[in-house]
Amino acid sequence: MHSESPGIRNPAPDASSTAQAMDAEEHRRFMRRRLERIGKWCLPLAVLVFTVWFWDRLVVVNEIPHYILPGPSLVWETLAADFWLLLEALKVTLQITLLALAVAVIGGVGLAVLFTQSRLFEMSLFPYAVVLQVTPIISIAPLIFIYVDNKIVGLLICAWIVAFFPILSNTTLGLNSTDHNLRDLFRIYGASRWQRLKHLQIPTALPYFLGGLRIAGGLALIGAVVAEYVAGTGGIGSGLAFTILEAGYRLQIPRMFAALLLIAATGVLIFVSLSLFSHLLLRKWHESALKKE
Amino acid sequence: MSVVPPMDKRPELLSVKQLGKTFNGEVEALRGMNLTVNSGDFVSLLGPSGCGKSTVLRMIAGLMEPTTGRIGWQGEHGSGSIGVVFQEPTLMPWASVEKNVWLPFRLAGQSLKSARPRIREALGLVGLEEFSDSYPRELSGGMKMRVSIARALATNPRVILMDEPFAALDEITRFKLNHDLLELKSKIGCTILFVTHSVFESVFLSDRIAVMTARPGRVLTEITVGEPYPRDDDFRTSSSYAAYCRVTSESLQQSMLEAA
Structure with missing residues (x-):
C-alpha cells in the first residue's frame, strides 16, 4: 500500500465480520440478563411454594397434632x-x-x-x-x-x-x-x-x-x-x-x-x-x- | 479579549523568598527556594517527583506554613484570590456541575441566584454551559477537569494554582486541554502557576519554566519560552519547540545531578 508519509498505512475496515460477532455476543448477554431478571423473582417464589407444600405434606402425612406443628x-x-x-x-x-x-x-x-x-x-x-x-x-x-x-x-x-x-x-x-x-x-x-x-x-x-x-x-x-x-x-x-x-x-x-x-x-x-x-x-x-x- | 503585557512589563504579584520546609523535623522538602510570579504569567514548576513542587503550591495556597523564608503578595489578598486545580477533578459527586462551580461563592455567602451569571460565564469559558445540570459521574475525565478549572477561575482569582492537573488523563485529552487552557488564558489573561513533571507540557504551556532540583528542592534554572501566544499544534511540531524541549530536558538532568 502506498502512503504519503513514511510509516503510515490506512488499513481498510473489515466491518461485516466484526459486526456479526458482536451481535451474537450481545444477544447472549441479553438472554442472560433476561433470565436473571426472571429468576430473581421466580426462584424465591418457587422455593416458598415448595416449602409450604412440603410443610403441609409433613403435617398431613405424619398426622402431627396442631399443638405441636400446625399446618x-x-x-x-x-x-x-x-x-x-x-x-x-x-x-x-x-x-x-x-x-x-x-x-x-x-x-x-x-x-x-x-x-x-x-x-x-x-x-x-x-x-x-x-x-x-x-x-x-x-x-x-x-x-x-x-x-x-x-x-x-x-x-x-x-x-x-x-x-x-x-x-x-x-x-x-x-x-x-x-x-x-x-x-x-x-x-x-x-x-x-x-x-x-x-x-x-x-x-x-x-x-x-x-x-x-x-x-x-x-x-x-x-x-x-x-x-x-x-x-x-x-x-x-x-x-x-x-x-x-x-x-x-x-x-x-x-x-x-x-x-x-x-x-x-x-x-x-x-x-x-x-x-x-x-x-x-x-x-x-x-x-x-x-x-x- | 484582554491583553497581557509583554513579560518584562508585568507587575509583580507573588514572590517566594528563601523558602524552606522540613517535615517532622527530619525530612527536608525545600531549601532556599526563590520564585517570582508576575501578573499575567504562565509559570511552570518542573522537577522530578518528590522535589517539593506540590509543597510549594500548598504553601502558596496557605494550606501549610513555611519552616523558613516567606511568601509575599503584592496588594490585597483574601480567600477568593486563589483558585486551585488538583490532579483529580475534586468535584462533589452529590452536586450538579452548576452547584460544584457555585462552591466558592456559596462559601463566601453568595446565593446560587446571584452567582449564576458568573457560574454560567465560567462554564462557558470551558465549553460546558450545556452541562450545568449534569452530575459529575455523567461526565468524562476531561470534562470533569474542565468543571474543576471553571470552578477555579469563576471567582476571578489573582492566581490559579494547578497541581499536575492533566497527569491522570490520556494523551489525546491532555493535548486538547493544554490547547484549551492556553486559549482560556489568552481570553481572560489570568495568572497561572502550574506544577508538572512533563517537559513537553511545560514547554508547550509556559512563558517561564522554573526547573527544580531533587529534594531538598529549589529552583535551579529558569527557562523563558519566547514563543508568542496563541500557540497551537504547529508549535508542537516545530523545530523551536524541539529546541526548547531539549534545553529544558538538559536542565532537568542537570538539576537531578545537582542534588545527588
Missing part, C-alpha cells in the same frame, strides 16, 4: 381469625421499634457530629459506646426494667441501645471520610467549621449513615422483641413478642406461628422501606444506587 392452612386461618388481636400487638411493637429507631437516629447522628467536632469528646466516649454495643441486650434488659417504671420507656431504651450503634459508627466513619482535596479546597475558600460540616461532611456521610440506618432498622425490631420477652408482663399495651410468649403458655401454637409471621413480615417491611428511602436519596449520584450500564 400452613391452620396458621393462615389463625392469622385471619386473630387478626385484630394480632394487629393491636403489632401496633405496639411497631410503635416501639419506630420510636427507638427515631431516637437512635437522633442520638447516633448527634453523637457522631459531636465526635467529629471534638476529638476529646470522641476519645472519652467512644469506648463506652462500644461497651454498650457488645454487652448483650438480654443481659442488660432485666436491670433496665428494675429501674424504669414505665414499661414502654423501658422497651424503648432497650431497643435504642441495640439500634443506635450502627448509626453512630457508620455516621462517624462517613463524616471522617471526606476527600482530602475537597477539604483543602474548603480551607482555601475560607469555609467555617459549620460550612464544612454542612456542605462537605454531611453529604459525604449520607451513604454511610443510610447503610447504618438499614442495619439499625432490623436491630430496633430485634431490640424491641427481646426487651418484650424480658419485660414479660401482660395486659394492655403488649406487643407481638408477648403474644408469642402467652400463646406458648396456652399451647396455642398456630397463634405463635401467626405472630412470628407478622414479626418477620414487619422486619422485611422495615428493611424494604429503608432501602427504598436510601435509594431515593442516593439515586442521582452514589455508586450503590446507580443502574449498571
